[in-house]
Structures are given as C-alpha cells and as structure tokens.
Amino acid sequence: MYKIMTPGPTQVAENVRAARSRICTNPDIDPDFVTFYKETCDLISSLLFTKNETYILNGEGILGLEAACASLTEPQDKVLVIDNGIYGKGFAEFVSIYGGKPELYHADYFHTLDIEALASYLELHHDYKYATIVHCDTPSGMLNDISQICPLLKKYGILTVVDSVSAMFGEPVHVDEFQIDLLCGGSQKAVSAPPGLTFVVVSEDAKAAMKNRKTPVASFYANLTAFFNYYEEKWFPYTMPISDIYGLRAAFDNIAADWDMLNRHAKIANATRETIKASGLKLHLKSGFSNTVTVFDVPQETTADAILKIMKEKYNIMLAGSFDELFGKVIRIGHMGTNATISNMIETFYALDKTLCELGVNLKISLPEYFLKFTY
Numbered sequence: 469m470y471k472i473m474t475p476g477p478t479q480v481a482e483n484v485r486a487a488r489s490r491i492c493t494n495p496d497i498d499p500d501f502v503t504f505y506k507e508t509c510d511l512i513s514s515l516l517f518t519k520n521e522t523y524i525l526n527g528e529g530i531l532g533l534e535a536a537c538a539s540l541t542e543p544q545d546k547v548l549v550i551d552n553g554i555y556g557k558g559f560a561e562f563v564s565i566y567g568g569k570p571e572l573y574h575a576d577y578f579h580t581l582d583i584e585a586l587a588s589y590l591e592l593h594h595d596y597k598y599a600t601i602v603h604c605d606t607p608s609g610m611l612n613d614i615s616q617i618c619p620l621l622k623k624y625g626i627l628t629v630v631d632s633v634s635a636m637f638g639e640p641v642h643v644d645e646f647q648i649d650l651l652c653g654g655s656q657k658a659v660s661a662p663p664g665l666t667f668v669v670v671s672e673d674a675k676a677a678m679k680n681r682k683t684p685v686a687s688f689y690a691n692l693t694a695f696f697n698y699y700e701e702k703w704f705p706y707t708m709p710i711s712d713i714y715g716l717r718a719a720f721d722n723i724a725a726d727w728d729m730l731n732r733h734a735k736i737a738n739a740t741r742e743t744i745k746a747s748g749l750k751l752h753l754k755s756g757f758s759n760t761v762t763v764f765d766v767p768q769e770t771t772a773d774a775i776l777k778i779m780k781e782k783y784n785i786m787l788a789g790s791f792d793e794l795f796g797k798v799i800r801i802g803h804m805g806t807n808a809t810i811s812n813m814i815e816t817f818y819a820l821d822k823t824l825c826e827l828g829v830n831l832k833i834s835l836p837e838y839f840l841k842f843t844y
C-alpha cells in the first residue's frame with residue numbers, strides 16, 4: 469500500500485470508505501434515494517455558493533466535461549476554447565465530436581491567462597455560443613483566474629464551461645459571483661472520494677440554451693437535459709450508482725465541516741513552493757500556481773522515472789510524473805483534499821530529500837526542515 473500524494477486520485481478518508489459499504493436500497497424506485505440524491509446535489513451547490521442546480525453523473529471527471537459540451541453544442545456552433553494547458557486544449561475534441569467549430573485561443577503555457585489580452589481579443593472576436601476554460605490545468609498545475617475570465621466572457625453573452633475538477637475546494641469557487649454557467653467537478657481530486665463520479669452545476673442561462681436547441685443532443689449518457697426533471701418525476705435516465713453516491717455524500721459532509729480547508733490549502737501550497745525554490749529545484753511555472761498541486765522540473769542529474777521509482781519502492785509514497793509534452797519533464801506533488809496536511813507533506817519531503825540525495829542531486833536546504841519552519 470502506498471501513500472498517494474498524486475494530484476488525483478487522492479487519499480480517501482475512512483468514513484467515506486465506510487459510507488460506501490452501507491446497505492443499498494433500490495435507487496430506481498425508492499423515493500428516499502431520490503431525496504438523498506437531491507440533498508447531496510443541494511449540498512454541493514451550497515458549498516459552491518450558488519442556487520444553480522447540481523447533477524451527479526455516473527462517470528469520472530471526463531464525463532462531466534463531455535456532458536457539458538454534448539448538451540450545449542449544436543452543429544456549426546462556434547466555441548472559444550481557451551488553451552494554456554493540456555486539458556485546456558483538450559476541450560476542442562469534445563466540441564468537434566458534437567459538430568461544433570472550436571476556435572483555439574492559444575496562450576503561454578508558463579503564465580496564468582492574461583486577462584487584458586483576452587479582453588482585447590474579445591473586443592474583436594465574440595461571436596461564440598460558449599467558451600471553455602480550465603481552472604487548474606493539472607498536468608502543469610496552471611491556475612487561471614475564473615473570477616475574472618467568466619464575467620468577461622459573459623459580458624459578450626458567451627456561456628462559460630469551467631473545468632474545476634482539480635481546483636474546487638482547494639481554490640475558492642463562487643459560482644454565482646464568478647458567473648459560471650457550467651461548472652464541472654469530479655469525485656477523486658480535492659473532494660477526496662474514489663474516482664467514478666462527476667458533477668455538473670448548471671445555470672439558468674445554460675438550461676435555456678439547452679432547452680432552445682433546434683437539434684437533439686447527440687448522446688444519451690452525456691445528455692444533461694435528461695436530468696432536468698428527475699426530482700419531479702422521481703426518475704433517472706439510468707440506475708444511479710448508489711454506493712458511490714453514499715461515499716460522495718460523506719466526502720462532502722467532511723468538506724462542509726472543514727472550516728479551514730481553503731486556508732490550509734493556501735498555507736501548505738505556499739510552504740511547498742517556497743521549499744522547492746529554496747532547495748534549488750525549479751518550479752515549472754512562472755505564474756498561476758494552484759494551491760492543489762506543485763509541479764517542479766526534473767533536475768538534470770536524474771530522470772522522472774528514477775525519482776518516482778525510489779519514492780515508491782523505498783518510501784512507499786506515490787508522486788506523479790506528467791503526460792503529453794510534459795512526459796518525463798516534471799514531477800507533480802498533489803496536496804489537495806485529504807492529501808493536504810502538514811504531516812503528509814513532511815513525510816513526502818523527507819522521502820523526496822533522501823531520494824534526490826541518492827540520485828546525486830545537491831539540495832541547498834533540508835526539504836522537510838525548511839517546509840516545517842515555513843508552516844509554523
């Protein structure tokens with residue numbers, strides 16, 4: 469058994485695991501389950517500071533992103549795909565699959581999205597049905613300021629689809645204040661339930677756009693409109709994964725009771741970045757650091773594989789490399805949700821210090837000692 473310090477999936481608390489083993493009712497025909505589902509959705513909405521409705525879907529994070537695009541996109545719709553990371557760019561595929569015309573807005577992969585530059589672009593180009601934006605682009609750890617980006621898009625009547633799967637509950641998300649039309653989350657990041665569920669928070673404007681479609685949604689499983697009347701009709705489009713939802717509810721009850729969650733993420737993330745910098749290692753990004761994940765470049769003396777292997781085999785701690793163009797180039801520490809404790813980080817830094825030393829990397833400070841000084 470390894471301690472997973474990865475940027476999702478994250479460690480799952482014991483009360484969440486226990487909730488998943490409760491005796492099940494029949495979720496298709498028991499109205500008590502429909503009530504439980506609705507209460508869970510309402511809890512999620514309230515934790516995200518919105519009256520917009522939340523729907524929990526039976527699939528991991530990717531299904532939420534696809535469902536948002538499937539439900540909004542009609543053939544030939546123009547969609548602005550904001551691309552300053554691997555997930556950012558990836559939205560173009562969901563748009564195309566459903567017949568839309570994605571237009572990529574490329575931005576630098578090392579800096580948080582420049583709001584002024586986007587504003588200038590939008591002055592000349594704003595004929596889009598919706599835009600997609602990633603809150604934390606996890607492969608690089610890039611954080612984008614959705615509190616400014618979404619209202620800016622909304623000013624031009626552009627609906628917003630936000631992937632905050634790896635940011636929400638580690639970074640502030642206020643759906644109403646930020647004017648987010650479709651917000652996508654997942655069970656296995658800061659929420660700290662096992663992978664398998666996604667949830668989408670849908671604004672009235674987004675609902676209207678879906679209801680006013682001229683063509684049917686080109687998917688059954690990814691069709692959000694199929695959930696719109698579930699409560700009145702006591703009916704779901706497919707059997708709900710009841711045990712997964714019991715677990716998710718326990719995870720959200722934990723979050724609701726955790727008054728210090730955002731502050732703790734900020735403090736741990738800051739101490740982690742300061743420790744990496746002081747040691748002589750190099751943070752991968754120049755700006756846009758998410759409080760849920762820290763990404764540093766693999767030092768030239770060694771390889772990502774060697775670091776990950778020793779961390780895992782000798783110290784029982786799993787860190788993550790990355791993928792696509794970042795494959796082999798960076799190491800990622802996921803300090804989100806239940807991972808985000810001082811003791812988890814001290815263990816991780818202790819092991820990382822020993823590992824790098826063994827691999828011939830000279831650090832200017834002791835990682836665990838520096839981190840500890842910084843957090844108190």
Ligand SMILES: *Cc1c(COP(=O)(O)O)cnc(C)c1O
Nearest residue numbers: 476529530555604606631633634
């Ligand atoms: C994890 C994650 C998802 C969900 O996809 P996975 O296949 O579980 O990785 C979606 N978006 C972002 C930004 C994520 O970090």
